[in-house]
Amino acid sequence: MDELIRFADELGPAKILHVYEPKSGLKAILVVDNVAAGPSIGGIRMAEDVSVEECFRLARAMTLKNISAGLPHGGGKVVIYGDPKMDKTKKEVIMRALANSLRDIKEYVLAPDMGTNEECMAWIHDEEPRVVGKPAELGGIPLDQIGATGWGLFHAIDVTAEHCGLELDGATFVVQGYGAVGRHAAQFLAEKGAVMVGVSDSGGAITNPKGIDIKTLGAVKDRGKGVLQYSQAESIHPEELLAITCDIWIPAARPDVINDNNVSLMQTRIVAQGANIPCTEKAERYLHQKGVYCLPDFIVNAGGVICAATEYRGAGELQAMERIKHTLRSNTREILMRSKERSIPLRMAADEFARERLLKIMATRRWSII
């Protein structure tokens, strides 16, 4: 009990549920953090090294992300203990068992995250319809295919560039993690004339100060190859990516990649957090002191969940993309203004913005989190 109650603060979590079904091998934790704005949305993460603590942190991040984006949803998360590359038949059984275990937990809408995908959501849908991130054939919006999060990230960068007098045409950028988020953000920036001078994936990193061609690299990735197979660039050590001089640096892979040990190497004006928690708190403070605009994850990578919430209401791709554009531009302006007026870090401005909204809505409820 003491172990779990230590997470409790003024916002939540409302529920922590241990789900164990020995016959199927399902072993999971659900954290419903805060439901003042509506049923929680947050993806199902499958990995061997997940924990209750990670689940809570991710659920809290979803609470802040959803309330900032103006969605009628709270934040929640599920972690499943297991190898996401397990045999497909076994994975299907686990997904179906999870759907049945959570059938009566109406405060949580199931969704995909690392280690789960559209097919998993289709299996879940077959057991329990309260799920988003489904295949298009079931009314889902393919958010990674259309680049929902990259689209939002692009608009956050565009607004920040205007704010600090940076012309996107000719601006240089670096992407760490050329996956669904990184690739689409790069494409939208390139359409505005920005030039990608460094990029990495889990296989390695490359640089070319004259520019890396997005189309050619896209074709390499579509063949299932890594960035190292792109021929017109120099291969570098992944850590060197951080030190490339550029205008915009986009972490779109793993947590804590910008940290106390390496943040001083950065030579950029804007860090746009496509990944969740890619920057430690100390590193963010350092960047703020250096005058770098470090755009907080839960504000600027909200495109994916806006898309999921749009799907939940039965609307389509066009509505989702329009809403992402509007929300990301408006929220980025809001935190830039708060940060400028009181010389506070963008993270502090974003936290303040999200908490104000959440506490206001909690005050209108008989019980805030029930």
Ligand code: NAD
């Ligand atoms: P993805 O799996 O499509 O892409 C991740 C990319 O990162 C891959 O190219 C992979 O090779 C690369 N990568 C992995 N480890 C790396 C490392 N150590 N160094 C460099 N590259 C590495 O995942 P995604 O959907 O693009 O998500 C990326 C990040 O963005 C994750 O942190 C995710 O939680 C976050 N995020 C995603 C969405 C979304 O809509 N997909 C929304 C919000 C946040």
